[in-house]
Amino acid sequence: MTKIPYRFYLPENEIPTQWYNMRADMKEQPDPLINPATMKPATEEDLYPVFCKKLAHQEMDSTTRYIDIPEPIREMYKIYRPSPLIRAYNLEKALGTPAKIYYKFEGNNTSGSHKLNSAIAQAYYAKDQGLTSLTTETGAGQWGTALSEACSYFGIPLTVYMVKVSYEQKPFRKTVMQTFDANIIPSPSSTTSIGRKILSENPNTTGSLGCAISEAVETATSTEGCRYVLGSVLNQVLLHQSIIGLESKKAMEILGEYPDVVIGCAGGGSNLGGLIAPFMQDKLTGKANPRIVAIEPASCPSMTRGKYAYDFCNTGKITPMARMYTLGSSFIPSANHAGGLRYHGMSPILSKLYHDGYMEAKSVEQSRVFEAAVMFSKLETILPAPESAHAIRGAIDEALHCKETGEAKTILFGLTGTGYFDMTAYSAYMEKRMTDYVPTDEELQASFDKLPTIPTME
Numbered sequence: 001m002t003k004i005p006y007r008f009y010l011p012e013n014e015i016p017t018q019w020y021n022m023r024a025d026m027k028e029q030p031d032p033l034i035n036p037a038t039m040k041p042a043t044e045e046d047l048y049p050v051f052c053k054k055l056a057h058q059e060m061d062s063t064t065r066y067i068d069i070p071e072p073i074r075e076m077y078k079i080y081r082p083s084p085l086i087r088a089y090n091l092e093k094a095l096g097t098p099a100k101i102y103y104k105f106e107g108n109n110t111s112g113s114h115k116l117n118s119a120i121a122q123a124y125y126a127k128d129q130g131l132t133s134l135t136t137e138t139g140a141g142q143w144g145t146a147l148s149e150a151c152s153y154f155g156i157p158l159t160v161y162m163v164k165v166s167y168e169q170k171p172f173r174k175t176v177m178q179t180f181d182a183n184i185i186p187s188p189s190s191t192t193s194i195g196r197k198i199l200s201e202n203p204n205t206t207g208s209l210g211c212a213i214s215e216a217v218e219t220a221t222s223t224e225g226c227r228y229v230l231g232s233v234l235n236q237v238l239l240h241q242s243i244i245g246l247e248s249k250k251a252m253e254i255l256g257e258y259p260d261v262v263i264g265c266a267g268g269g270s271n272l273g274g275l276i277a278p279f280m281q282d283k284l285t286g287k288a289n290p291r292i293v294a295i296e297p298a299s300c301p302s303m304t305r306g307k308y309a310y311d312f313c314n315t316g317k318i319t320p321m322a323r324m325y326t327l328g329s330s331f332i333p334s335a336n337h338a339g340g341l342r343y344h345g346m347s348p349i350l351s352k353l354y355h356d357g358y359m360e361a362k363s364v365e366q367s368r369v370f371e372a373a374v375m376f377s378k379l380e381t382i383l384p385a386p387e388s389a390h391a392i393r394g395a396i397d398e399a400l401h402c403k404e405t406g407e408a409k410t411i412l413f414g415l416t417g418t419g420y421f422d423m424t425a426y427s428a429y430m431e432k433r434m435t436d437y438v439p440t441d442e443e444l445q446a447s448f449d450k451l452p453t454i455p456t457m458e
Helices: 053-060 071-077 091-097 115-128 142-154 164-169 171-179 191-203 209-221 235-254 270-285 348-354 365-379 386-405 422-430 442-447
Strands: 019-020 067-070 085-087 102-105 135-139 158-163 183-189 226-228 263-267 291-297 309-312 321-326 360-364 410-415
Touching: 019 091, 019 235, 019 270, 053 115, 053 235, 067 115, 067 183, 071 115, 085 235, 091 102, 091 365, 091 386, 102 235, 102 386, 115 135, 115 142, 115 235, 135 142, 135 209, 142 158, 142 171, 158 164, 158 171, 158 209, 164 171, 183 209, 191 209, 209 226, 235 291, 235 309, 235 410, 263 386, 270 291, 270 348, 270 410, 291 348, 291 386, 321 348, 360 365, 360 386, 365 386, 365 422, 386 410
Parallel strands: 102 410, 135 158, 135 226, 158 183, 263 291, 263 410, 291 360
Antiparallel strands: 019 067, 085 102, 309 321
């Protein structure tokens, strides 16, 4: 039998021409977004002041199974896609496992992550609508970089509110975004009313994605010709990111493989939702039954310790409310190195699938995550982002379990990006200064107590 190559690239003509919408095959839909002004289910029109009209339509579309990818988006995809599917032979050998380990590497672009897949789409739709500027937030910086690239390509001015702790830890991320003409503001800031309010209540706050989202949304809704775009959580983002899973499944089919376990890191849900999309379709339709495993940071454990409840998607409480696994929109995670995984909630789609038992979730402390990252770097020659390393940790643990049981499972995980802007984190780990902060039940309860009091639907 021919040995499976280390790296496998789909032919260019195999790049998907359509995105896949998981909601079309879900037995039960996620509960509707709630308009906080009316306390009624949000309509597509309710989203127009915040999002592009076509993106608002994608956000609310739960019936169209496949959505055509516009040709200008596919043309830009071709610059860096298809991304490689890689067999981790060296890692398998080092672990002594009978398992086969594959990973889909999304770091082959300047942003160093999967985020460009949705950034291109969102910038394109903004340009197509004739908008004159965009705002967004970024945690670890990958999304801000990706959107800066896409906006530069389509000629749209961009303002990025970057979580303050990441802004301070990763100054060169700011430089890359500025290279693509983006305006970068550390969040919370004095440039918005919600930023000033947060700073007055907690002057020393390190910020959060919820804070940064609040500032970006406020700026978008108060600026003529401007809209807000988000790099995770939203239904539209999971739709765009489905290209990751579609390419993965096609590549594995060509190689004669199918995963027993699919593993992804979990923050807001974009890469996880994208990677698992076609495999979840098989699970939902009864064609196959792969295990789907989300790995999240123990410092921000929305799925494993959160509440399944309606909550605001931002700290400022001005966005629609979504029913999701949440730690509460007021929760401020510790200033650790989980980076882009520091979000208080989880995608409503993934939350519903998890709630209904279609997927699993595990949380891990960051020192164990970096232990896996360093091991992977030495064996596979890619320095992973801290976010991605959560999935690596999950894959290693699964492979070691196979070693104990003798099961020759096929494992697929998402390597969402590179860690070359995360050297502060790697230094902390190598110099044994890294700590494993885990929020107490009391800290979480204080945030849960502030959840909006509206009826939930079981």
